[in-house]
Amino acid sequence: MQGFFITFEGGEGAGKSTQIARLSEHLRAAGNDVLVTREPGGTPGAEAARHVILSGAAESLGPAMEAILFAAARNDHVEQVIRPALQSGCIVLCDRYIDSSRVYQGVTGNLNPQLMRGIERAAINGLMPDLTIILDLPAETGLQRANARRGADTADRFEKETLELHVKRREAYLAIAKAEPTRCKVVAADRPIDEIASEIAALVDAARAANSAEEFRAVEVTK
Numbered sequence: 703m704q705g706f707f708i709t710f711e712g713g714e715g716a717g718k719s720t721q722i723a724r725l726s727e728h729l730r731a732a733g734n735d736v737l738v739t740r741e742p743g744g745t746p747g748a749e750a751a752r753h754v755i756l757s758g759a760a761e762s763l764g765p766a767m768e769a770i771l772f773a774a775a776r777n778d779h780v781e782q783v784i785r786p787a788l789q790s791g792c793i794v795l796c797d798r799y800i801d802s803s804r805v806y807q808g809v810t811g812n813l814n815p816q817l818m819r820g821i822e823r824a825a826i827n828g829l830m831p832d833l834t835i836i837l838d839l840p841a842e843t844g845l846q847r848a849n850a851r852r853g854a855d856t857a858d859r860f861e862k863e864t865l866e867l868h869v870k871r872r873e874a875y876l877a878i879a880k881a882e883p884t885r886c887k888v889v890a891a892d893r894p895i896d897e898i899a900s901e902i903a904a905l906v907d908a909a910r911a912a913n914s915a916e917e918f919r920a921v922e923v924t925k
């Protein structure tokens with residue numbers, strides 16, 4: 703049995719959790735086993751790293767240390783949760799994954815690309831997403847939404863940053879999508895929820911159909 707690994711990416715306030723919930727309903731209604739998870743987090747070890755990073759406690763240690771903490775959390779999550787779920791045939795929906803590190807630590811954290819590639823390789827050990835949905839939104843709209851959602855709660859380490867950084871992150875996500883157009887699909891997130899959900903469901907159904915066709919061809923060739 704072979705699962706399917708879908709990651710969701712985008713800036714703050716892009717609506718990732720709402721769309722993940724909608725997609726999981728769509729996939730479950732069609733009879734699939736679905737696992738919903740998020741990064742940083744998903745295992746006790748990764749949740750501990752999440753607390754250290756998002757509280758801001760690691761900020762003074764510098765971006766390289768933060769990037770390695772994210773990677774440690776990711777590796778635990780991959781090996782304990784994501785890979786076993788895929789091996790048992792689940793569709794895994796993950797809120798943020800490697801592209802968050804590429805964008806937040808690599809681009810806006812100004813880390814050396816070679817270091818970032820090395821950390822990524824160690825973190826995921828070959829487990830690339832089959833499909834990545836990038837929810838794209840003007841940075842101002844995302845910030846307004848995130849602020850409204852947060853209400854009186856205090857902002858986390860990354861939410862406190864400036865509009866300029868959010869603009870850079872949006873551009874970095876779009877650059878990844880351009881470089882990896884088969885894996886990454888950009889979805890405009892500044893639209894009604896139902897419209898976005900239908901577009902994502904169609905993209906996922908098409909990607910899964912293409913994947914099955916490819917697996918079928920691979921089996922035919924080896925026969």
Ligand code: TYD
Pocket residue numbers: 713714715741742756772797798799800802803804806807858860861
């Ligand atoms: P979270 O509260 O989960 O935010 P969101 O709802 O926006 O996903 O906080 C995760 C924060 O951590 C978010 O600001 C992005 C950041 N992050 C990184 O900087 N690098 C990473 O590799 C990951 C997974 C998240």
